[in-house]
Amino acid sequence: MSTTGRIVGVNGNMITAAFEGAVGQNEVAYAHIGELRLMSEVVRIRGRYADLQVFEDTTGLAVGNPVTFTGELLSVELGPGLLGQVFDGLQNPLPQLAAQCGFFLQRGVYLPALSREKVWEFTPRVKTGDRVTAGDTLGVVPEGIFEHAIMVPFRFHGSHTVVDIAPAGTRRLEDVVARLRDEAGTERDVTMVQRWPVKIPVELFVERLRPAEPLVTKVRIIDTLFPVARGGTYCIPGPFGAGKTVLQQITSRHAEVDIVIIAACGERAGEVVETLREFPHLTDPRTGRTLMERTTIICNTSSMPVAAREASVYTAVTLAEYYRQMGLHVLLLADSTSRWAQALRETSGRLEEIPGEEAFPAYLESVIAGFYERAGLVRLRDGRLGSITIGGTVSPAGGNFDEPVTQSTLKVVGAFHGLSRARSDARRYPAIDPLDSWSKYPSVVDPADLALARDILHRGAEVGQMMKVVGEEGTSLDDFVVHLKAEYLDATYLQQDAYDAVDGATSSERQKAVFAFLARILRAPLRFADKDAARSFFQRLSQATRDWNRMEMKSDSFRDQEAKIQALITEAGGHV
Amino acid sequence: MFKVYQRIDHIAGNVVHVKASGVTYRELAQIESRRGESLAQVIRLQGEEAALQVFAGARGFATDARTRFLGHPMQVPFSEALLGRTFTGSARPRDRGPLPSGQLTMIGGPSVNPAKRIIPRNMVRTGIPMIDVFNTLVESQKLPIFARAGEPYNPLLARIALQAEVDVIILGGMGLKHDDYLFFRDTLEESGALARSVLYIHTAADPVVECLLVPDICLAVAEQFALQNRRVLVLLTDMTNFADALKEIAVTMEQVPSTRGYPGDLYSQLAARYEKAVDFDSAGSITILAATTMPGDDVTHPVPDNTGYITEGQFYLRNGRIEPFGSLSRLKQMVNGKTREDHRGIMNGMIQLFAAYRETLEKQSMGFRMSAWDNKLLRYGARFEKEMMDLSVNIPLEAALDLGWRILADCFEPAETGIPGRLLDKFWPRKM
Ligand SMILES: Nc1ncnc2c1ncn2[C@@H]1O[C@H](COP(=O)(O)OP(=O)(O)O)[C@@H](O)[C@H]1O
């Protein structure tokens, strides 16, 4: 029999309940108002009292109202049909909620995440007598472009023998597809859906590998200068309006991965709507199918319940782990991790815990580290590789990176894409600061060229700083040209027009070719009569190169433009 | 029919504690003290004790004040008859008109299901080049004006409201100066827009906490109009006063503050209001323009800072002009690709040059020699400020784009502008 209790206090979304019996930390409970049940999670237990954060608006709750405890941790459903879906932080499917409740989210309405009616074409992959363990594939169903593995439920311990396996044919989610016997002789049925508690990592792999292969995002400044690796982690801190969300939106479209999971965590609903409405109409050039078929959106935006915001990032990463277990490469984009940290802060404040810096709880750092640790490139039992790459935005108060969430995140990620207000104000998009940002992962371009480019960027910035002190007249022509070269590289390569069909996404092949070409320009010894002549030359060169960026690679105009740029360089006495 | 409690146990700031049973969270109560009546709302329940925030303020309250719980959270009546009316911050008539009747609507209701939103698609024309060209306003956008106290943010709000093609205007005043209230009322009246407006005005003379109700009331009413297919524009001024009232209550309740005394949930509180802006799938829309004054002209102050993370951009008003840097309409790209083909080119090109002009100004102020290029920029910058930035300029978007090309052509060679060659070929004005 499940434990029950009574409300003794309500403080915002935090309630306190007095209970009889056993209650577990992080267990799900429901607070009742008449017919209505509001889902909540136990966040602290003190004697006979449990503090619960309610995943809903608590208006109308009263002292004395009943609370029922479920004994289950907060869990999600895993099975075919997750892709292309839009869920809230607790995995309620939003379109289905809309069909049932209309324009507004109605509290206390919970729907199953996956369709029970839909039929799937099942093909077995094991036979009677085979030995399997949790996470092994029992059979497959096609889910869009993927072969979706129906696996031994992750919670099954130890080795199992296949007693029975369903033959090929159509199955519904809850149909039994296999019967397994564990070492103690207990037999259990397996369907195509399983549940897993979101706060517990799925670690059913043989080993974790070091992320070494680039994950191509088609954003030049990222792939070339501050690359991301499959199975790696990165963060994008930046003040509001600097371009965090746009950068993630671009990445969600163009990234070369199998599956993208978007966790819209505590920010604007409108931004999710763009993805939700556009992706079904955009084709993924890699597969020729719509982008939606490789995407799942977890949407818990800023006006949705705060406690579910925290759950949303865990829901997202659990879905990512599920697909990684099938040998797929998954990219998880979380926007913004600061909102989740703030949700922790709100909860901690209501629990009257001793606050740390800026009132964030003292355990913030370990919670953030634990989340990013769920990324990784892994080798599965059958030898295949799977990966989860996590990219999280950070929204620091006042745009100052010297704050707890940014600092805790920087300690654990492999790449840092710091957005700068100065760059976004000057419309230098993407506004990733080329001097402050860093990455521990390998680039797609030639290392020697890269070293040269970094050197020019640094020296160019130094000259720029110096000119602020001594003026243009106090700067030598050579230094001035270094400055112009740095500005040129910035304007034509680091900056990228997200809204241009061609410039918006640069393949790694094109990056290699163009970057090598630009490196030759940077090396070319150019001669100018004076600074005005140099400036005017680089203005024309920039103009020509930016136009080049908007031309399809391998088109005639692309080749013509390349020749035009070469001619310009020759004119200045250089040679490329 | 509702229980009346004759005793208040505890009074601190504008929060009182009453021992009561059967009270629900966020329930409304009527408190009668020797000084008069006030609405109050339950903000915490603990055992037998309910904490209530008193909207009219608890100053002068005695422990024998009578508390009558009303059994429901705050509601406002909604009907067409609201149009043309003016109310106080707690929705009582301010215009000597009758008590409003109509269907009661809960304020602070649930948020819209994101699946029922559509991508905003209609430009709101303002005739202000700094908005129309550079940071286009879009129907259903939520956008604050960041300004120091004393900047003309209220006239700007009024001007946009009158120019915009909307069906209903709802004005929410929070700590509004009485003169400013009269200014809004008279402006709306003179232009004939009052008949399609509803005003909820909390003035600087009213009890501080009462302004907490204003955004929720305005937005609940706006939502009802929008559900009836109307395009609604909500003006909220000044949201910093709202945030300060939240802070006051949080301090009284001894909540752990996050930055500068503001509660840790300031972001969520503001977001709950701003996210009411919406373009409904198969119904009307709500656009929100809000004034957010910046204490100390500091954009990193928690109120503008949290606001900027929530809203879809912001207009910076500085020295009576909309600053190009820092000002941002995040929704502009939803519409500026469909206005005129040179719109984006002009927008990006002119701003990048203006950024270069600002750098040159800095160099000039340090006494450095101006190069030929610097001199071009100086000429350009002066014209940009006079012909584009000045708020007295009132021209349609297309005229503003044409003007942009003229200014560029008068100051630069085409290749110096950084504008795509395709556009230069087509739009660069021929020299006379
Ligand atoms: N790569 C880009 N190209 C062009 N404009 C951009 C780019 N990134 C950002 N912007 C502009 O800046 C605005 C704010 O960007 P956004 O990503 O929403 O900022 P943040 O998430 O950091 O607050 C966008 O609406 C867009 O107008």
Ligand SMILES: [Mg+2]
């Ligand atoms: Mg963002």
